[in-house]
Every structure is written in structure tokens, then in C-alpha cells.
Amino acid sequence: MSEQTKARSTADALRADDKKDAPAAAGGGPVGAVANWMDERTGSAKGISYLMKKVFPDHWSFMLGEIAMYSLVILLISGTFLTFWFVPSMGETVYNGPYVPLKGTQMSEAFASTVRISMDVKGGLLIRQIHHWSALIFVVSIALHMFRVFFTGAFRKPREINWIIGLLLAMLAMVEGFLGYSLPDDLLSGTGIRAMQGFILSIPVIGTYISYILFGGGFPGQDIIPRFFTLHVLLLPAILVGLFTAHIILVMVHKHTQYPGPGRTNKNVVGFPMMPVYAAKAGGFFFVVFGITALIAGLVSINPIWMYGPYEPTMITAGSQPDWYMGFADGALRLLPGFLEFNLFGKTWSFNIMIGAILMIPILWTIMGLYPFIEKWVTGDNEEHHILDRPRNRPTRTGLGMAAITFYGILFAACGNDIIAIKFHLSINDITRAFQIGLIVMPIIVFWVVKRMCLSLQRYDRDLVLHGRESGRLVRTAKGRFFEAHEDLDDYERWALVAYESPAPVDLESATDENGVRRKSARKDRLRARVSHYYFKDRVEPVTPMELASAHHDGQAGEQIESHPDEAESGHMHGGAEEIGAAHAYGHPSPHDKQD
Amino acid sequence: MSSLVARRRHPAAIAIVLLLGLIITGGLYAAFAPKNADAASSNTQTAAAGHKLFLSNCASCHGLDGAGGDGGPSLVGVGAAAVDFQVGTGRMPLANPGVQAERGKPQFNDKDTAALAAYVASLGEGPSVPSSSLTQGGGDIAKGGELFRVNCAMCHNFAGSGGALTRGKFAPNLMDVSGKHIYEAMLTGPQSMPVFNDSNLSAQDKKDIISFLQNVKAESSPGGWSMGNLGPVPEGLFAWTIGIGMLILIAVWLGKKAA
Numbered sequence: 001m002s003e004q005t006k007a008r009s010t011a012d013a014l015r016a017d018d019k020k021d022a023p024a025a026a027g028g029g030p031v032g033a034v035a036n037w038m039d040e041r042t043g044s045a046k047g048i049s050y051l052m053k054k055v056f057p058d059h060w061s062f063m064l065g066e067i068a069m070y071s072l073v074i075l076l077i078s079g080t081f082l083t084f085w086f087v088p089s090m091g092e093t094v095y096n097g098p099y100v101p102l103k104g105t106q107m108s109e110a111f112a113s114t115v116r117i118s119m120d121v122k123g124g125l126l127i128r129q130i131h132h133w134s135a136l137i138f139v140v141s142i143a144l145h146m147f148r149v150f151f152t153g154a155f156r157k158p159r160e161i162n163w164i165i166g167l168l169l170a171m172l173a174m175v176e177g178f179l180g181y182s183l184p185d186d187l188l189s190g191t192g193i194r195a196m197q198g199f200i201l202s203i204p205v206i207g208t209y210i211s212y213i214l215f216g217g218g219f220p221g222q223d224i225i226p227r228f229f230t231l232h233v234l235l236l237p238a239i240l241v242g243l244f245t246a247h248i249i250l251v252m253v254h255k256h257t258q259y260p261g262p263g264r265t266n267k268n269v270v271g272f273p274m275m276p277v278y279a280a281k282a283g284g285f286f287f288v289v290f291g292i293t294a295l296i297a298g299l300v301s302i303n304p305i306w307m308y309g310p311y312e313p314t315m316i317t318a319g320s321q322p323d324w325y326m327g328f329a330d331g332a333l334r335l336l337p338g339f340l341e342f343n344l345f346g347k348t349w350s351f352n353i354m355i356g357a358i359l360m361i362p363i364l365w366t367i368m369g370l371y372p373f374i375e376k377w378v379t380g381d382n383e384e385h386h387i388l389d390r391p392r393n394r395p396t397r398t399g400l401g402m403a404a405i406t407f408y409g410i411l412f413a414a415c416g417n418d419i420i421a422i423k424f425h426l427s428i429n430d431i432t433r434a435f436q437i438g439l440i441v442m443p444i445i446v447f448w449v450v451k452r453m454c455l456s457l458q459r460y461d462r463d464l465v466l467h468g469r470e471s472g473r474l475v476r477t478a479k480g481r482f483f484e485a486h487e488d489l490d491d492y493e494r495w496a497l498v499a500y501e502s503p504a505p506v507d508l509e510s511a512t513d514e515n516g517v518r519r520k521s522a523r524k525d526r527l528r529a530r531v532s533h534y535y536f537k538d539r540v541e542p543v544t545p546m547e548l549a550s551a552h553h554d555g556q557a558g559e560q561i562e563s564h565p566d567e568a569e570s571g572h573m574h575g576g577a578e579e580i581g582a583a584h585a586y587g588h589p590s591p592h593d594k595q596d
Numbered sequence: 597m598s599s600l601v602a603r604r605r606h607p608a609a610i611a612i613v614l615l616l617g618l619i620i621t622g623g624l625y626a627a628f629a630p631k632n633a634d635a636a637s638s639n640t641q642t643a644a645a646g647h648k649l650f651l652s653n654c655a656s657c658h659g660l661d662g663a664g665g666d667g668g669p670s671l672v673g674v675g676a677a678a679v680d681f682q683v684g685t686g687r688m689p690l691a692n693p694g695v696q697a698e699r700g701k702p703q704f705n706d707k708d709t710a711a712l713a714a715y716v717a718s719l720g721e722g723p724s725v726p727s728s729s730l731t732q733g734g735g736d737i738a739k740g741g742e743l744f745r746v747n748c749a750m751c752h753n754f755a756g757s758g759g760a761l762t763r764g765k766f767a768p769n770l771m772d773v774s775g776k777h778i779y780e781a782m783l784t785g786p787q788s789m790p791v792f793n794d795s796n797l798s799a800q801d802k803k804d805i806i807s808f809l810q811n812v813k814a815e816s817s818p819g820g821w822s823m824g825n826l827g828p829v830p831e832g833l834f835a836w837t838i839g840i841g842m843l844i845l846i847a848v849w850l851g852k853k854a855a
Contacts, residue, residue: 058851060844060850060851060852061847062851063847063851064844064847067840067843100737100738100811101738101808101811101812101815102738102741103737103738104738105738105741105742118818118819119818125818129819129820133835133839136831136832136839137835137840137843140835140836140839140840141840144840144844187745187749187754188827188828281850285846285847289843292839292842292843292846296839298820299820299821300819300820300821300823300834301817301818301820301821301822302819302831303828304817304818304819304825306818307754307755307825308754309741309742309745312745314746315745315746315749315750316749316750317745317749317750317753317754317759317827318749318750318751318752318753318754318759318760318767319754319759319826319827319829320827321827321829322828323828323831323832324829324831324832324835324836327828415829416829417760419760419826419827419829419830421760421764421766422758422760422766425764425766426764427695427763427764428760428761428762428764429762429763429764472602
């Protein structure tokens with residue numbers, strides 16, 4: 001029985017207890033009476049009771065998604081406030097407000113109204129800054145949430161669909177952010193829209209038509225801001241909220257994942273119920289997120305559009321960058337070599353722009369969307385997983401993830417190449433070339449280093465389980481040898497270090513069947529075996545109970561099964577501990593030892 | 597066992613060791629870093645005195661007669677404004693050859709600078725040092741802002757915070773540059789900068805631009821800390837470090853509360 005059907009049947013079981021013609025609740029007081037009144041009219045008690053009893057595990061990394069959720073709420077609230085004053089129009093006007101450095105300047109109504117929000121409307125600037133900071137934090141938390149889900153393997157069955165929904169949410173959040181950044185029609189947003197138009201134009205054949213349709217004519221025209229406004233406040237928020245709802249419902253259906261620990265299995269969730277613990281915690285955390293966002297917005301300036309001034313197609317400022325989440329695409333443009341633009345058949349083909357600006361995001365998102373399925377194909381694992389992996393226990397996946405983050409990070413850093421150049425007094429040409437090389441070389445190096453680090457950490461865990469923790473207590477034996485006493489781990493600590501799956505590479509089945517006939521799937525199998533070896537050939541197996549027992553009770557014998565034969569032979573792990581009983585070699589002797 | 601040894605495995609130990617290392621390195625650097633030697637100066641004011649200063653400080657590159665040499669361009673016709681800018685901002689005499697003469701501590705006092713300027717001006721006609729009425733501000737800030745965004749912002753950034761040029765060259769930050777030097781830079785186009793002569797940007801336009809920059813420097817940032825007016829890069833950096841950092845700290849704290 002899958003977990004989904006199980007969850008459903010659990011809900012059914014809850015309903016089975018319902019009395020169809022229950023009299024009004026005698027107890028419960030006024031709250032119970034209101035709840036009953038609601039339930040009799042909406043039947044909401046079952047659902048609410050299900051939600052209230054829903055158990056969530058506790059870990060700070062599970063709150064990264066929560067930060068995104070709360071930021072979305074903050075964005076909706078502050079954005080609504082901004083629409084009260086924002087005028088989404090490219091109509092020309094002359095500024096006559098209180099801000100002297102713009103007095104008498106010709107500008108669009110969109111820009112004028114944004115200056116008005118910033119300078120005239122009470123609290124307007126604060127709300128604008130809350131909206132903008134919250135947007136940045138929204139996408140940061142989405143990215144971190146994604147890292148957490150990836151590195152802990154939370155995308156595995158049954159959560160593949162939710163991983164894809166999350167990817168769509170991340171992409172939509174970026175597009176939504178870009179649209180919002182474009183609305184005020186200041187120098188930076190105008191530059192951004194102009195760059196976007198260039199990206200569209202770089203699409204062969206149809207680019208020009210798309211640009212004309214989108215802008216309703218040439219650049220910039222009168223239509224773009226009103227159209228972006230509709231997309232920004234109506235269409236994309238609706239899709240975002242819709243997808244987010246699906247995302248969260250699937251979390252309810254799947255149950256939340258949990259980190260490995262004593263008593264935690266794929267069949268249960270160890271944590272606290274929604275009511276009252278999580279309602280208080282999560283509700284409190286919402287106010288914390290709102291408070292910190294408001295604090296930053298109150299103290300740190302963001303997007304000072306009055307400084308940028310109104311956009312004119314003739315103007316540009318040094319340090320024109322998009323908001324950070326679009327930075328990697330901008331960085332790709334800065335790194336792509338110029339020879340990708342060439343003339344052929346009397347036309348210019350701008351692949352130097354198109355690859356970074358148009359193709360890259362769909363390609364990257366497709367790869368990310370396919371990853372759960374690729375890994376599932378490699379492992380051949382058809383089980384449901386509700387216990388998370390510790391990243392070190394999946395060295396190849398962790399290495400691949402870090403390599404991808406490095407690739408992304410270099411693109412991201414390349415977007416700020418000019419700022420790096422002036423702040424560190426470097427040549428922008430050298431920086432760009434270094435990033436170009438780094439983009440190819442660094443992910444490979446990082447993959448290798450991270451994979452090795454994971455394996456080392458696994459060995460360290462192994463060592464910790466078998467030998468305990470160095471206590472810092474030096475013991476001198478009767479023969480005059482010194483050794484450091486080791487403290488044994490307790491069962492709870494040990495559990496997390498030994499209870500994990502460590503898939504072995506699949507072996508290649510014989511290419512022919514028992515009759516000597518070539519299998520149809522031979523080639524596919526060979527590929528799978530190769531990828532599986534790539535994934536799992538380097539592995540440190542978890543400590544088995546037998547190994548543990550022999551390490552602790554037989555003293556020297558424990559060394560025999562060490563992963564490093566040379567160390568095992570010399571027997572210097574404890575440096576003399578074998579001379580005395582385990583009770584003295586370990587800080588916390590076991591009850592068994594105490595009897596001696 | 598001493599308490600120091602007992603605490604060597606404390607989580608903060610590595611941070612403290614690092615901090616100590618940094619303090620010691622920084623302190624040693626501050627103690628041993630080379631200091632600027634005091635430049636010789638003289639009180640004479642005339643072009644003749646300027647000539648003497650020129651021969652002893654500038655001629656090795658610009659030639660004995662200021663007509664240029666292997667190391668430096670001809671100064672005939674650059675005018676007093678160019679000398680006042682280059683010497684007055686410490687760019688000349690060149691501290692070390694590089695892609696760009698960098699602003700530094702002026703090596704001559706005002707009188708010697710004026711003498712040098714008078715000598716170079718006598719070599720051939722060129723723009724003179726602007727009158728203080730043009731360089732003290734008081735122009736149209738809004739007009740100046742518009743002119744700045746059209747003519748200057750593409751290199752110097754919207755708030756005069758500076759920007760990168762090719763191969764390590766850069767358009768410098770304008771916030772601490774005096775009105776006179778900004779005016780002279782526009783007039784003479786030092787290094788990578790184009791010349792904005794009076795038919796390009798009138799004297800009044802230049803005055804407006806200077807007024808705009810002075811206002812940028814003087815006005816308080818209504819939104820709070822401006823983070824150097826460098827656009828979205830520092831904003832993204834802030835969101836990724838302090839912003840999300842504070843939230844994660846709280847999340848860790850809330851996560852710990854249960855256990």
C-alpha cells in the first residue's frame with residue numbers, strides 16, 4: 001500500500017468515527033458552539049481536525065520554505081498597498097513634486113507615481129522597500145529551500161511532482177520579480193526592458209515579430225508598462241499562488257520528510273502536531289520574517305529610483321545590473337564569447353546573446369526537472385522515501401549539486417564583474433576571462449573535492465561510531481604508554497551515523513540470456529551499469545552491529561575491520577588502550593563493563 | 597590541565613585564532629607599511645619658478661621644454677586647467693606607471709601648483725582654471741541631473757559612484773572630488789575621459805552638473821543606508837548574507853527550541 005492511499009485511508013478512518021446526526025456539542029463552551037455551527041453548515045470539522053493533528057518534524061532547514069511562503073504573503077500585502085498609488089502608464093508628464101533634484105524633469109506617469117509613492121505617500125517608501133527586499137529574500141529562500149531538498153534527497157519518490165512544481169515556482173518567482181523591477185520605468189528598469197528586448201530580438205526568424213507583438217510596435221512604445229503591470233499583479237501572482245497551494249497540499253498528502261534518527265522510519269513522522277505547537281511556531285515565525293524584512297526595509301535603501309532618474313533610451317548608468325535572481329543569466333551574457341555572433345545568409349545570428357538569455361534557463365530547468373528521474377533510473381529504487389539523506393551519505397549527488405551551484409555561482413558573480421573590477425582594482429577583462437575558464441574548470445574541481453569530502457566525512461562517522469569521540473583525557477598506562485581516552489557515543493547519537501542506505505553499484509547482467517541470445521536491453525543495461533558505477537563505486541558502508549560489537553568488546557580485534565588496513569595492523573588508533581580494559585579506555589563504560 | 601587547553605576544542609576557538617592572526621597581520625602591516633615622504637616645496641609663484649619646478653619634477657617624462665618625451669605626452673596647449681587637475685588631485689607627478697594615473701595625495705601645495713600651471717599655460721594657449729563662481733554649486737540640480745545621466749552616468753554611475761572601464765581602467769568615484777576639479781576634468785578630458793568643451797556642455801551646464809553631484813553628496817538617503825549607491829549588486833549581496841542570515845539564525849533558534 002502506498003503512503004498516499006494509506007494517508008487517505010487514515011483520513012477515512014477519522015471520518016468513520018463521525019456521528020452523522022450528532023447533537024450539538026454539550027462541552028467545548030462558546031468556541032465549541034461556534035465550531036459546531038460551522039461544521040453543521042460546511043462540514044469543515046473533519047478537515048480542520050485532520051490539519052490540527054497533522055504532525056510536522058522540527059529542523060531549521062525545514063523553515064527555509066516557510067520563509068519563502070511568508071515572503072509571498074508579505075509581497076501580496078505590500079504589493080496591494082502599492083497598487084493604490086502606482087499608475088501603470090507610459091503617458092508623459094512633468095514632475096512637479098517636492099523632490100527638488102527631479103523638479104521640471106519630463107518622465108512617464110509610471111515613474112512619477114513611483115516617486116510619489118516614495119516621497120509623498122505616508123509610509124510609501126517603507127512599503128516599497130518592504131516589497132522589494134521581500135522579493136529578494138523570497139527568491140533567496142526559494143533557492144536555499146531547493147538546495148535543502150536536493151541535498152537531502154527529498155525529491156525522491158513520492159515527491160518528484162512536487163520537485164517540478166517547486167522548479168516552476170522558482171522560475172515564475174524570477175519572472176515575476178523581473179516584471180516588478182521593470183514597472184517603475186526608472187533608468188535601471190528601462191535598461192532591463194531594453195536588454196530583454198535585445199534577448200527577444202536574438203531569437204532567429206521570429207524574434208523581431210515577438211518583440212513587435214510584445215511592445216505593440218517599436219521600443220519602448222506606450223504599451224509595455226501597462227502590459228507588464230497586468231502580468232505582474234494579476235496573471236503571475238494567480239499562477240504563483242495556485243502552484244504554491246498545490247505544492248503545500250502535496251506536502252500534506254505526502255507527509256513531511258524527516259531527518260534520520262532513533263524512532264524515525266519511513267512509516268511515521270516524529271514531531272509536534274500543528275495545533276497548538278506548530279500554529280504557534282509557524283505563526284510566530286511569520287511575524288519574525290515580516291519584522292526582519294520591515295527592519296531591513298526601514299534601515300537599508302533598495303532601488304532608489306529617484307536617484308536613477310526616469311528612463312530615456314539615450315541614457316544608461318555604469319553598474320546596470322538586474323536584481324540578483326536574474327544575475328546568472330546576465331552573467332552568462334557577459335561570459336559568452338563574441339564569436340558566437342556571425343553573419344550568414346545576409347542575416348546576423350546573435351547566439352552570443354541567445355544562448356545565455358533565451359536558451360539557458362529552459363535547459364537548466366529541464367535538467368533539474370529530470371534529475372529525480374535520472375537518479376531513480378540509476379538506483380532502480382522504487383521505494384518511497386520519507387527519511388532524508390545526510391548529504392555526506394550520497395557523495396556523488398552532493399558533488400553534482402555543489403558542481404551545479406558552482407556553475408551557477410560563477411555565472412552569478414560574472415554579472416557583477418564591473419563592480420568587482422572597481423572594488424578590487426582589477427581588470428574587467430582578466431576577471432571575465434578568469435570566470436570563463438572557471439565556469440568550465442571549477443565545477444569539475446568542486447565535484448571532485450566535495451565528493452572526496454563526503455567520503456572522508458563518512459569515514460570520520462565510521463571512526464566515531466567504532467571508536468567514540470576523543471575526550472581530551474590523556475591516560476598513562478602502567479607500562480608508561482600514553483593514549484587519549486575515547487568517549488563512546490550514546491545510542492541516539494550513533495543511530496544517525498549508522499542508519500542509512502548505501503546503495504551498491506548495479507552489476508552488469510550478462511549481455512546474452514540463458515540461450516545465448518543477445519538481450520534487447522543489453523545496451524541500456526550497460527549504460528545504466530556505467531552510470532551506477534559512476535555514482536556508487538566509491539562508497540563507505542555504514543557500520544554494521546557486528547562490526548560495532550567487535551570494535552567495542554574485543555579491543556584489538558576491532559582494529560581488524562578498520563577501513564585502513566595499515567592503521568589496523570599497527571594498532572595505534574588507541575595507542576596503548578589495548579593494555580587496559582574497555583571500561584577505562586572509554587569515558588562512559590557500558591553497564592556490562594561496570595560489572596567487572 | 598590549563599583552562600586554555602581544555603577549551604581548544606571549543607567551537608569559537610578557530611574563530612578566535614583567525615581573528616588573532618588577522619589582528620597581528622594587520623597590525624604589523626600598519627607598522628611597517630611605507631609612508632609618503634614629504635615632497636619638497638617652494639613658495640615662488642611665477643611661471644619662472646614654475647619652470648624650475650617643472651624641470652625638477654616633470655621634465656624627465658614630459659621633456660625639458662614640455663613638448664613631450666618617451667614617457668609622457670606634450671603639454672603644449674593643455675592649459676592651466678589640466679595642470680591644476682592633474683597636480684591638484686595628486687595624479688601627477690605619476691606615482692607609478694600603470695593603466696591609469698590614480699588619484700593620490702597632492703605632492704605640491706596650492707602656490708606651487710599654480711606656478712606649474714602658469715608655466716605650462718605659457719607654453720601654448722589652453723583652457724584656464726575656472727572661476728569659483730562656476731564651481732561652487734548653486735545651479736539647477738534637476739537639469740544637472742538630467743545632463744549627468746545623459747553624459748556621465750554610463751561611466752561614473754547614476755550617483756557618481758564610479759564604474760569599471762576596460763583593462764583595469766576605471767571612471768573614479770566623484771563624491772569627494774571638488775567642484776573645481778570636476779569642472780577641469782570636463783574641460784580637459786583627462787586619461788580615458790572625453791572632453792566636454794563649452795560648445796558641448798556650456799559653462800552653465802557644467803555648473804548644473806557640479807550642483808547635482810554636490811546635492812547627491814549632501815542629501816540624506818531617504819531609504820536608509822545607501823550601500824555605496826552601486827545598484828543591485830550590493831542589494832543582492834545584502835539579501836544573501838545579512839538578510840537571509842538573520843532569518844536562518846531565528847530558524848535555527850526555533851528548531852532548537854523543540855529539542
